[in-house]
Amino acid sequence: xxxxxxxxxxxxxxxxxxxxxxxxxxxxxxxxxxxxxxxxxxxxxxxxxxxxxxxxxxxxxxxxxxxxxxxxxxxxxxxxxxxxxxxxxxxxxxxxxxxxxxxxxxxxxxxxxxxxxxxxxxxxxxxxxxxxxxxxxxxxxxxxxxxxxxxxxxxxxxxxxxxxxxxxxxxxxxxxxxxxxxxxxxxxxxxxxxxxxxxxxxxxxxxxxxxxxxxxxxxxxxxxxxxxxxxxxxxxxxxxxxxxxxxxxxxxxxxxxxxxxxxxxxxxxxxxxxxxxxxxxxxxxxxxxxxxxxxxxxxxxxxxxxxxxxxxxxxxxxxxxxxxxxxxxxxxxx
Amino acid sequence: xxxxxxxxxxxxxxxxxxxxxxxxxxxxxxxxxxxxxxxxxxxxxxxxxxxxxxxxxxxxxxxxxxxxxxxxxxxxxxxxxxxxxxxxxxxxxxxxxxxxxxxxxxxxxxxxxxxxxxxxxxxxxxxxxxxxxxxxxxxxxxxxxxxxxxxxxxxxxxxxxxxxxxxxxxxxxxxxxxxxxxxxxxxxxxxxxxxxxxxxxxxxxxxxxxxxxxxxxxxxxxxxxxxxxxxxxxxxxxxxxxxxxxxxxxxxxxxxxxxxxxxxxxxxxxxxxxxxxxxxxxxxxxxxxxxxxxxxxxxxxxxxxxxxxxxxxxxxxxxxxxxxxxxxxxxxxxxxxxxxxxxxxxxxxxxxxxxxxxxxxxxxxxxxxxxxxxxxxxxxxxxxxxxxxxxxxxxxxxxxxxxxxxxxxxxxxxxxxxxxx
Numbered sequence: 155x156x157x158x159x160x161x162x163x164x165x166x167x168x169x170x171x172x173x174x175x176x177x178x179x180x181x182x183x184x185x186x187x188x189x190x191x192x193x194x195x196x197x198x199x200x201x202x203x204x205x206x207x208x209x210x211x212x213x214x215x216x217x218x219x220x221x222x223x224x225x226x227x228x229x230x231x232x233x234x235x236x237x238x239x240x241x242x243x244x245x246x247x248x249x250x251x252x253x254x255x256x257x258x259x260x261x262x263x264x265x266x267x268x269x270x271x272x273x274x275x276x277x278x279x280x281x282x283x284x285x286x287x288x289x290x291x292x293x294x295x296x297x298x299x300x301x302x303x304x305x306x307x308x309x310x311x312x313x314x315x316x317x318x319x320x321x322x323x324x325x326x327x328x329x330x331x332x333x334x335x336x337x338x339x340x341x342x343x344x345x346x347x348x349x350x351x352x353x354x355x356x357x358x359x360x361x362x363x364x365x366x367x368x369x370x371x372x373x374x375x376x377x378x379x380x381x382x383x384x385x386x387x388x389x390x391x392x393x394x395x396x397x398x399x400x401x402x403x404x405x406x407x408x409x410x411x412x413x414x415x416x417x418x419x420x421x422x423x424x425x426x427x428x429x430x431x432x433x434x435x436x437x438x439x440x441x442x443x444x445x446x447x448x449x450x451x452x453x454x455x456x457x458x459x460x461x462x463x464x465x466x467x468x469x470x471x472x473x474x475x476x477x478x479x480x481x482x483x484x485x486x487x488x
Numbered sequence: 489x490x491x492x493x494x495x496x497x498x499x500x501x502x503x504x505x506x507x508x509x510x511x512x513x514x515x516x517x518x519x520x521x522x523x524x525x526x527x528x529x530x531x532x533x534x535x536x537x538x539x540x541x542x543x544x545x546x547x548x549x550x551x552x553x554x555x556x557x558x559x560x561x562x563x564x565x566x567x568x569x570x571x572x573x574x575x576x577x578x579x580x581x582x583x584x585x586x587x588x589x590x591x592x593x594x595x596x597x598x599x600x601x602x603x604x605x606x607x608x609x610x611x612x613x614x615x616x617x618x619x620x621x622x623x624x625x626x627x628x629x630x631x632x633x634x635x636x637x638x639x640x641x642x643x644x645x646x647x648x649x650x651x652x653x654x655x656x657x658x659x660x661x662x663x664x665x666x667x668x669x670x671x672x673x674x675x676x677x678x679x680x681x682x683x684x685x686x687x688x689x690x691x692x693x694x695x696x697x698x699x700x701x702x703x704x705x706x707x708x709x710x711x712x713x714x715x716x717x718x719x720x721x722x723x724x725x726x727x728x729x730x731x732x733x734x735x736x737x738x739x740x741x742x743x744x745x746x747x748x749x750x751x752x753x754x755x756x757x758x759x760x761x762x763x764x765x766x767x768x769x770x771x772x773x774x775x776x777x778x779x780x781x782x783x784x785x786x787x788x789x790x791x792x793x794x795x796x797x798x799x800x801x802x803x804x805x806x807x808x809x810x811x812x813x814x815x816x817x818x819x820x821x822x823x824x825x826x827x828x829x830x831x832x833x834x835x836x837x838x839x840x841x842x843x844x845x846x847x848x849x850x851x852x853x854x855x856x857x858x859x860x861x862x863x864x865x866x867x868x869x870x871x872x873x874x875x876x877x878x879x880x881x882x883x884x885x886x887x888x889x890x891x892x893x894x895x896x897x898x899x900x901x902x903x904x905x906x907x908x909x
Contacts, residue, residue, distance in 0.1 A: 366599065375577060376587075376590065376642070377573065377575065380573060383540055383566065383569075384590065384591070384646070385562040385563040385565065386562075430581045
């Protein structure tokens with residue numbers, strides 16, 4: 155009985171990973187407003203292609219596809235972990251003020267026109283995001299504990315403060331307004347292998363780390379006290395999780411801007427579909443988040459060719475009704 | 489040898505200066521079953537959390553097996569001590585087997601899968617709590633009693649030596665409550681030490697071996713249930729008087745909270761002639777209806793005497809199994825003269841108590857209203873060969889009123905004492 159269940163779980167996980175692969179294969183074939191099977195198949199034998207085509211497929215299209223996959227997966231995984239940790243359905247990866255912090259850093263970089271290489275804006279965004287996370291963390295701490303309420307409120311307050319600064323920046327930005335607005339919307343315009351390289355180390359370190367917390371997060375389902383009575387060092391666990399999530403999310407936001415919805419709703423969709431065991435839920439949300447964001451981006455760049463929509467618009471426009479549909483069907487709340 | 493679990497002078501405060509527990513000291517032996525009792529806010533839950541190391545002891549020390557619990561590594565402590573909390577988690581859709589498996593966390597390293605031994609521990613825990621039938625069902629779909637059993641199984645999967653429970657029966661109906669207590673008793677038989685907070689005095693009185701009474705953060709008393717649980721200690725603990733009555737099927741007593749008796753307007757004084765338990769319903773009725781009652785003459789250890797004692801009525805007594813003597817009769821006469829009416833309960837008559845009828849006759853002659861239950865007039869109730877019957881009919885001919893049942897007695901009393909007065 156037990157073995158069959160384990161087999162089913164493995165099968166399910168394999169299915170979701172396959173889904174990721176299939177969507178990557180598909181997305182690679184989409185360009186210039188149409189789908190070409192030959193472009194997808196080119197993934198398997200890149201050598202035989204003319205140089206110009208190879209550049210388009212492997213230097214422009216593929217990094218973008220990979221980045222969308224990574225960022226989507228990272229955000230959804232972070233959201234799932236934080237919701238599990240705080241036992242609260244309203245928590246999202248930006249709870250520590252990372253989004254507004256990153257946006258503020260980017261705006262500063264754009265407006266002050268400091269420039270030391272291609273990475274200036276993402277670097278500013280990343281550092282500012284981390285700084286904000288640390289600030290919120292410090293503000294929220296009560297003695298040695300980090301209660302959820304103070305964390306939410308501190309994140310909110312700091313977020314508002316930075317939002318005001320961002321708005322002020324926009325107001326004063328003059329001809330750079332366009333650039334600033336585009337950055338804050340979030341998306342994968344003109345992202346290449348450099349961005350992937352920037353995100354990758356955080357993923358290589360953070361994702362396995364977070365995935366290994368399934369059992370502890372399950373214990374949190376029984377309540378914080380119960381988790382503690384099972385020998386989990388609750389406060390230390392919180393600090394570790396918050397630190398790793400902050401790094402991961404900061405790297406996502408720094409490279410692709412503030413993309414909402416995925417980190418909040420993908421975990422809920424999976425829970426509504428009946429996955430509650432974090433040992434399965436965590437890898438599933440990683441795969442689903444990646445797939446969702448990849449498909450959304452593919453749609454965003456092809457639906458009204460040659461115009462590209464911001465990816466956040468697509469995720470929310472399609473995802474929100476689907477989410478509401480699921481919610482109404484289950485009617486048992488989150 | 490050091491006791492198994494020892495609390496020495498333990499104090500705790502959530503906020504500076506507002507201590508929730510202060511100077512609590514006690515020691516438990518391995519295999520004890522301890523019930524913690526106390527009014528709301530007395531620090532029961534705090535005590536459980538301190539013993540479980542979920543709160544840091546502020547002053548004093550708690551020793552487990554002679555070692556300060558603060559010095560245990562977390563996972564080792566979680567293998568020795570398990571807790572069942574008061575709140576039942578909502579929104580937990582995992583199958584019960586997986587919920588119980590969470591109890592193995594202190595045994596599992598991060599990247600290790602559950603082994604056969606873990607699975608066996610879970611199956612044992614579910615067997616002991618009879619939760620195996622719903623191992624595959626989602627936790628959220630169980631009833632309250634089943635959920636609580638699964639949570640106990642979850643704690644048992646930790647293979648603890650000490651099990652702490654915070655009001656494990658507070659959400660449950662009577663049948664499930666008893667089920668949980670039977671499970672706990674079985675665990676104690678297996679050698680597990682159990683400390684549980686209860687709301688209900690009688691659960692502790694009936695099932696626990698020891699009781700720990702807390703009031704306003706102070707340890708009122710601690711010891712064997714028979715030594716600690718009394719009307720007096722309970723009244724001190726809860727501020728409400730209790731009656732202690734024997735359990736019909738057990739040697740353990742039952743405690744009934746009496747509350748302050750609501751006194752109706754004082755309705756007069758009735759002297760009751762009874763015996764052999766015949767006066768008990770009459771005394772209950774009269775006391776409920778706000779009458780003062782005096783009783784006599786009855787033999788010592790008669791159930792009527794005990795009842796009168798419990799209700800705090802004045803009683804005139806004769807030695808056990810002895811006929812009523814002159815002195816007692818005189819005393820009863822003096823007492824009853826001050827009463828407003830005399831009631832003769834539906835009792836039996838023999839040579840031991842027939843003198844009570846002389847008392848009634850004498851008082852009737854002096855003009856007291858007398859009420860006699862019809863049942864007591866029957867021939868089968870007379871074991872004096874007709875003498876009692878004779879006296880009773882004389883009593884009736886002199887104007888004593890015959891009543892058939894309690895309700896009628898009450899009406900008759902009201903009529904006499906209120907409208908004729």
